[in-house]
Amino acid sequence: MKNTRQFLVSGRVQGVGFRDATRTRANELGLAGWVRNLSDGRVEVQAAGSGEKLNALADWLQDGPPSAKVEHVDTQYIESSDTAPEPFAVR
Numbered sequence: 001m002k003n004t005r006q007f008l009v010s011g012r013v014q015g016v017g018f019r020d021a022t023r024t025r026a027n028e029l030g031l032a033g034w035v036r037n038l039s040d041g042r043v044e045v046q047a048a049g050s051g052e053k054l055n056a057l058a059d060w061l062q063d064g065p066p067s068a069k070v071e072h073v074d075t076q077y078i079e080s081s082d083t084a085p086e087p088f089a090v091r
Helices: 018-029 051-061
Strands: 003-012 032-037 043-049 069-078
Touching: 003 051, 018 032, 018 043, 018 051, 043 051, 051 069
Parallel strands: none
Antiparallel strands: 003 043, 003 069, 032 043
């Protein structure tokens, strides 16, 4: 059974390649899910996989790509979704 987490990333995270970099990192980790921009300037990430791999993504999201400036990451566990896209997608 996959664990699923939602991450809401705030800071300078739009217009800096954050979504593409997140997709690349999530695919390297073998995670399913997606990433998208929100209208309030945050980036939302929903990822499914093993706890260890989700922890690795959570650690990476604290910094993001070099051009980003992450200020805060809110994380919550959500009900598992077997329909999460693989490979990880940008929405």
